[in-house]
Amino acid sequence: MKAGVAHFPTTYSMPPHELGPALEDLGYESIWVAEHSHIPTSRESAWPGGAVLPQQYYDTHDPFVWLTALAGHTSELLLGTGICLVVQRDPIHTAKQAASLDQLSSGRFQFGVGAGWNAEEMADHGTPFDGRFKLLRERVAAIKAMWTQETPEYRGDRVELPPMTINPKPFQQPHPPIHVGGAYPGGARRAAEWGNGWIPIPGRGEGTLAEQIAHMRQMAAELGRDPASLEVSIYFASTDPDTLISYAEAGVDRVAFNLPSVSGDTALDALHAGIDALDAAGLR
Numbered sequence: 048m049k050a051g052v053a054h055f056p057t058t059y060s061m062p063p064h065e066l067g068p069a070l071e072d073l074g075y076e077s078i079w080v081a082e083h084s085h086i087p088t089s090r091e092s093a094w095p096g097g098a099v100l101p102q103q104y105y106d107t108h109d110p111f112v113w114l115t116a117l118a119g120h121t122s123e124l125l126l127g128t129g130i131c132l133v134v135q136r137d138p139i140h141t142a143k144q145a146a147s148l149d150q151l152s153s154g155r156f157q158f159g160v161g162a163g164w165n166a167e168e169m170a171d172h173g174t175p176f177d178g179r180f181k182l183l184r185e186r187v188a189a190i191k192a193m194w195t196q197e198t199p200e201y202r203g204d205r206v207e208l209p210p211m212t213i214n215p216k217p218f219q220q221p222h223p224p225i226h227v228g229g230a231y232p233g234g235a236r237r238a239a240e241w242g243n244g245w246i247p248i249p250g251r252g253e254g255t256l257a258e259q260i261a262h263m264r265q266m267a268a269e270l271g272r273d274p275a276s277l278e279v280s281i282y283f284a285s286t287d288p289d290t291l292i293s294y295a296e297a298g299v300d301r302v303a304f305n306l307p308s309v310s311g312d313t314a315l316d317a318l319h320a321g322i323d324a325l326d327a328a329g330l331r
Contacts (some may be wrong), residue, residue, distance in 0.1 A: 048291070048330040049301035050321060051077035053129055053282040054308070055103035056113045061314040063113070067120035069315060073322050074331070078117070079129025079159055079282060079303050080110045087167040095164055103308040111144040118152040127157035129282060129303070130228040130246070134162050134179045135172040138186045138206065139213065142193040146217045154218035159246060160187055161228035180233065181205060184241060187225060194222040226280060231259040239266035244278035244300075257297035264298075286320050288328035295330055 052075060054060070061069070070078060086105050094100045114126045126148065133141065149156035162183045163169060166176040174182065185203035192199040193213050200210040217223050226244035227237045231252030238245035245263055249256055264274035281294055284302035294302060304321030306314065325331040 048295055048299070048325060049076045049280075050325055050331065051075060051079055051125070051127070051280070051301055051303035052306040052318070052321065053079045053081070053303040054306040055081045055101075055106070056108045056110075057103055057106040057308045058108075059106075059310065060308045061310040063117040064120045065310075066314070067117050067124065069318060071121055071124055073318055075124065075318070075322070077125035077127055077157065077301065077303070078114075078306075079127040079157070079280075080113060081107055081129060082110045082132050083107055083165070083168065084132070084135060085168065085171070086165070087171060089167050091167055092165045106308070111148055114156075115148055115151060118148065118155065121155075124155065125157050126152055126155050127159050127226070129159040129226075130161035130163075131159060132163045132168075133160045133186045133190075134174050134182050135169055136186075138189045139193065139208070139211075141186075142190040143213060143215075145190070145223065146194060146215050149217040149219055149223050150215050152218075154223075156217070156219070156223045157226060158223045159226040159228060161246075178205070180237070184237065187241065191222055191225075224278070226278065228282075232262070235259060235263035236266060238277060239263050239270060239272070242277065244280060246280050246282060249281060249294075255297070256294070256299075260298040284321075286324040288324055291324060291328040291330055295328075 083104050110128045118126055145158060162179040169176055182205045185206040189201040189206050189208055192201045194217050198210050201208040224243040226246055227242035228246040230248040235245055260279055267274040267277055278300045279298060280301040281299050282303045283305045306317055
């Protein structure tokens with residue numbers, strides 16, 4: 048099973064020049080970093096994880112800037128957004144940032160995308176909460192056009208781009224993998240329709256994780272896509288060996304363990320815990 052970490056990079060996290068070598072030395076394959084441009088003080092939207100929003104949500108670095116810094120201290124580690132809030136971003140700038148990161152890292156960028164949960168944060172970017180999933184799909188489609196077409200253009204209901212020249216193109220061809228975040232069934236459906244991977248949230252939605260993954264792959268096959276080509280990744284994975292085994296049996300391809308926004312030995316302990324759990328489960 049592929050081993051990654053999910054992380055909110057902050058000023059008090061382990062810095063890239065220390066974290067990158069530590070991840071590669073321990074055998075981690077990827078890192079997935081969260082994004083929040085800001086947190087409105089109104090705090091009207093309920094955080095799905097509980098009543099109190101953790102401090103790292105307020106403090107996280109820009110994912111593309113931070114991953115570019117990390118790229119300079121690694122050679123093989125995959126560099127993922129987990130997730131990029133595309134509905135709050137200009138698609139032209141995002142296409143260029145992502146392609147630049149993919150070029151500078153020699154093809155190690157993974158584009159994790161989602162629509163988010165904070166309605167007030169979206170509103171500050173001029174994005175209505177209702178209809179955000181359609182906007183996500185169209186902006187990702189526009190970004191793919193800018194990555195893959197010599198003179199890209201895109202026309203949808205919510206996004207319209209005139210013909211343009213935009214470079215650089217990504218290092219990876221035809222483009223970096225797009226991993227779609229979101230709970231079952233909506234997230235599974237979007238991944239089956241236009242993603243290269245799905246990031247489910249265990250315990251949410253009807254049915255078991257195995258049933259949800261099987262249905263996602265069935266939907267992909269019905270759409271004429273190769274269901275085996277879609278990776279399934281779990282963020283903030285359990286470090287319980289039995290649970291990890293159940294993930295593998297359900298069809299999960301990658302687990303991303305929680306890397307707290309801390310530095311020093313506390314961060315190293317968390318990194319060791321994930322690898323030790325996979326070893327105990329016999330999955331590495």
